Amino acid sequence: ITRIGVFTSGGDAPGMNAAIRAVVRTALHHDKKVTGIYHGYQGMIDNTMFDMDSKSVSSIIQKGGTVLKTARCMEFKTVEGRAKAYENIRAAGIDALVAIGGDGTFTGAEIFSREFDIPVTCIPGTIDNDLNGTDLTIGYDTANNTVIEAIDKIRDTAASHNRLFFVEVMGRDSGCIALNAGVAGGAEAILLPEKDTAIDELIEMLEHAADRNKSSMIVIVAEGDKNGGANNVAKRVNEKFDYYDTKVSILGHLQRGGAPSSADRVLATRMGYAAVNELLKGNTRATMGVRGSEMVTTPLEEALSKKELKLNEDLVEIAKIMAL
Numbered sequence: 001i002t003r004i005g006v007f008t009s010g011g012d013a014p015g016m017n018a019a020i021r022a023v024v025r026t027a028l029h030h031d032k033k034v035t036g037i038y039h040g041y042q043g044m045i046d047n048t049m050f051d052m053d054s055k056s057v058s059s060i061i062q063k064g065g066t067v068l069k070t071a072r073c074m075e076f077k078t079v080e081g082r083a084k085a086y087e088n089i090r091a092a093g094i095d096a097l098v099a100i101g102g103d104g105t106f107t108g109a110e111i112f113s114r115e116f117d118i119p120v121t122c123i124p125g126t127i128d129n130d131l132n133g134t135d136l137t138i139g140y141d142t143a144n145n146t147v148i149e150a151i152d153k154i155r156d157t158a159a160s161h162n163r164l165f166f167v168e169v170m171g172r173d174s175g176c177i178a179l180n181a182g183v184a185g186g187a188e189a190i191l192l193p194e195k196d197t198a199i200d201e202l203i204e205m206l207e208h209a210a211d212r213n214k215s216s217m218i219v220i221v222a223e224g225d226k227n228g229g230a231n232n233v234a235k236r237v238n239e240k241f242d243y244y245d246t247k248v249s250i251l252g253h254l255q256r257g258g259a260p261s262s263a264d265r266v267l268a269t270r271m272g273y274a275a276v277n278e279l280l281k282g283n284t285r286a287t288m289g290v291r292g293s294e295m296v297t298t299p300l301e302e303a304l305s306k307k308e309l310k311l312n313e314d315l316v317e318i319a320k321i322m323a324l
């Protein structure tokens with residue numbers, strides 16, 4: 001391996017820049033050259049690449065988003081698109097890749113690597129914490145912190161008006177953010193995509209809380225909750241339960257942004273370092289992960305084939321007790 005190409009792809013997450021920085025500096029440490037590829041797979045096809053040195057990653061560790069930009073690229077899903085991408089990266093002298101992204105990015109990397117026999121390692125970057133082979137993904141901790149900051153603010157206004165708030169947080173398939181932020185923000189109830197909470201059951205919980213004369217109530221609704229999101233839940237609850245003045249707040253994309261937390265910066269740095277070292281050791285088609293405090297790697301094929309349940313069941317129970 002003489003030149004490593006690095007890119008971010010799919011959904012962005014805070015801490016991706018810290019990972020890019022670690023990839024670049026670890027590669028340079030091993031006397032390897034680095035090419036930055038803009039806009040993920042799209043940049044390979046469009047040939048938007050540039051030579052990176054240590055300075056190209058100065059002062060980015062603290063920045064949200066990704067300096068390499070990201071994109072969703074349909075053309076890469078075709079054989080012709082991937083052939084064009086391969087031609088361009090070979091012409092640029094790239095003979096190994098580090099991909100930073102989510103499930104889709106990993107799928108593309110796995111296919112591309114097999115098709116053209118190019119070494120690749122992957123770094124899990126997504127706020128949803130829904131990737132296999134790791135306890136934590138880059139961006140998850142920052143998103144949790146962003147969400148509890150928002151919940152705390154909503155709590156202030158909710159308590160002043162005796163209001164019931166339905167706060168929708170990101171997580172189409174994964175309730176990790178909702179659960180974590182719900183516990184940290186002292187939510188009265190949490191609706192998760194992994195659990196089927198009936199509206200009647202929710203109303204019971206709220207009535208119980210109302211009986212205790214709570215000055216405010218907050219229900220966290222993961223966007224993938226089976227009742228159809230915070231607006232629908234609020235509407236259906238209101239039909240039967242009108243004790244409180246009700247409001248809905250959908251946090252949306254602000255959850256993706258912001259300066260990465262200390263934990264995400266460190267995690268991203270360790271993963272970027274590992275991704276280059278594993279490549280150089282010949283451990284290709286692998287994704288980086290952390291288990292407890294240990295760094296681990298998992299073959300991409302394995303990481304993509306099964307679905308790890310990330311939701312902490314103990315915490316689901318604890319959350320209910322805390323809301324009693």
Ligand code: ADP
Pocket residue numbers: 009010011041071072073074076077078101102103104105106107108109111126
């Ligand atoms: P994420 O990486 O966050 O899950 P996407 O699902 O959008 O985001 O995937 C990112 C990109 O990875 C896609 O836009 C596409 O270019 C590439 N990709 C996803 N699935 C495939 C696939 N089956 N074959 C080739 N490329 C893929």
